[in-house]
Amino acid sequence: MSGLREKLGRLRSSGSSGVPTPPTDTTASAEPVEALEKRTIQTEVPELSPEFQQIGVELKQNEAGQFLLRTIEYPLPYRHGKHELTDLLECASHLSAIAMRQNRQNQPETIEPRRLLFLDTETTGLGVGTGNVPFMIGFGYYTDRAFIVEQTLIRNPGEERAMLTYLLEHMKDKTHLVTYNGRTFDWPVLVNRFILNGWRQSGQEPGHLDFLHPSRALWRNTLPSCRLSMVEEARLGIQRGHDVPGSLAPALYFQYLSDGNASHLHGVYAHNEKDILTLASLSVHFGLLLSGVPDPDTIQTTEGEELFRTASWLELHGVTEEAERLYALLSGMDDDVAYGSGWPLALAARHKRAGRHDRALPLWRKWAEIAENSAVPKLDAHVELAIYYEHRDKQLLMALTYAEKALELAHRRARLHSDAAKRKEEKESLQHRVLRLRDKVSRERK
Template sequence: MSDLYEKLKRFQQNTPVQKPSPPALVPSSSTSKPLPDQLLKIPGIVRGSQVMEKIQQRDDAKKKFLSTLGVNEVTNPAGKYGYREIKISNRELPITKEDIGGLEIQTISRDASLAVFNANDFLFFDTETTGLAGGTGTTPFLIGIGFFDEDGFRVCQYMMRDYDEEAAVLHDLVKQIGRFPALASYNGKCFDAPILQARFLLNRLRFPITDMPHLDLLFAARRFWKKMLPSCSLSTVESRILGRTREEDISGELIPYVYFDFLRGIRIERMRPVLFHNVEDVVSLAMLAAKICRMVRHPENECRHGWEWFGLGCCLAAAGMWERTFFCLEQAVLEPSLSLEEWIAINKFLSLSYKRLARMKEAVDVWQRMIERGEDVFAMIELAKFHEHTEKKYAEALALTERAILQMRNRQNDVMANGPATVMYEELLHRWNRLLEKRKNP
């Protein structure tokens, strides 16, 4: 190894160092063709030029089509994007700003921070995205916002005509959001807001709505209509509760595929119902907020079903408005379309509410009608407790306990398969033995 090293060292010492010669200068009188013409002879460059020309023609066609829908190009320091604004006058709007009140919103949302706001303070927003699963890879290509002004209700749409316009959309969206102290959405807390937060983070922008009060109307819709409707999607609530029918619409799960086609310049006219869908969603948010506020303010005019009365009663109970709670729950049990199980569930909540406030006379009345109509074990147990501990009527308490035990034995298969029911059965036996002793030795 050392011999090889010595040979290499001697070879380097004996080899003369040659300085590089300067590059030859091309005379200015050269007859060669200009460089661009030479490049155009390369097949790859020719193909690239043709592709760029087709892309430009595709983008021009998309812009021309969007301009027929009122989508204009807006330029800001971050780039360009499509912007559309729609104004709905007070005469065309089926609601008024006075329909939306802070106290009613606080009641339905159980969020005290929303009590100080009125209709002018809320920014209603909805997004159309490249996927419905959420996550970092999901991009909101169309963001619609709506708000009340002096002339009525205004909807603004921020559209990414291609992925490179996202930064420009978010740049102007931040300014618009900053004008309002509160937000309103439909499932926005779990879907729209996290997606926007991810996109702001990837674009190195501060997410403006992290600490803003946020009214998510999906939770209120579930409280009122979950038992009534096949689903609580915004389109279902809109058609079945608000009575709105969309003439030109598209299913939400198809929207990502329509946008992907639009990016490729394929069937770009299918974006028309997507823009319409987004506008209708934003308008429906305002109408839904007004509807729920009116239900709290004037339930006798707005509640049409027992589950609406029950949902309102639960909201009022959480707010501590007990007299109004009892009124709503008593109205709920009068609903003729309720099944026996539903009717018992509402009466159970009503009786426990009376018991919580020590209004035992009303609670006893509820338990008695539950026993008369449904032979309900819960009502028998509660009434037996009342007779044993309050009235000291051990015979009545024992009779109710025996009746409850018999009812449980008739459902022996359910008792054996249901752990909580088995525990209830054992507690009934224990109460029965205790009541026997009390009756013998009062």
């Protein structure tokens, strides 16, 4: 993918939906320009307060005006949580599988660490409409010797265009944005602000690596939530200590606008900075998973549900060898507690689709045993065993035994559920199976 600046020279059509193109002719469209002029008139502002200077914030100036900038440099190697950020230099290419799916590409996309922009915004609201303003845009990137975090901030609406101009300058040689829910939130919010500030939409959108979706695929059933703060603590070993929640950022910004005390924003800066570092660490985590060399300690201590989700996710992204290793590991598990989560049935179904009934049978048998001793039994394993013994192993008595047990469990479960119609249909189907099998067994004995 070429640099985003190169794309700005292409497709100058306002009807396309790509990256923004800075306006070069301020007379091209009267109404937007009038609005733009009102927004970009520079008013006299006070000197930068000591509260800003205390955390390294500087006043920046470009052709579009003023804004505030804070820059933090993390010399490499640098560890954030359990991952060295330099590890991304070795495994970044494996993230191509995620980029292909998220960007709907048929060909692998080149992922090079120095051409990634790790992006996180702090906004005045939660929606993606035009009234939501990103008052802080934080982004990180790799250089030869460091990981750099830059945080821009506006003190009034007249500084927004200068901030966006600075962001575009940093996007010009980047191929992908790395975010957490950025495809549906951060980027659409920014696109709206570009348009309102006079830019046209043009060319192809930047590539996306949005790690919210892989996180949900792996951890939606094993973590209380897939918020970034939860993921980083539970799976990346990152302890923030005192941290300003992102939900409080708008209120703290408005408090700063009200009284001019920049100390209200110190926690917002720290929160945004850590989010960007976590995006880099999460990139390493998924890069290592997709490279087939996940952390062995993590694999050994991970519960079955997450191992199954990980294996399914790896298989989906073409890492079949590592996926098969995890599937084999799961097939050998003997943990009654783990069976309560439901992954063994999903794993057995996967083995069945692959024609590996030898691997599916132990899982069905184990699940059937647990179901018979459960207060709210599930019938799936009994039904699958009845089907297997009738149609593949040709042991009709065994098939009938499992079908009759499934019908018994169905009667027990019907007493516990209010969905009478569904339970009636379930029982009728099992009754039909039992009668058919009894007839087969009777005819076989004659």
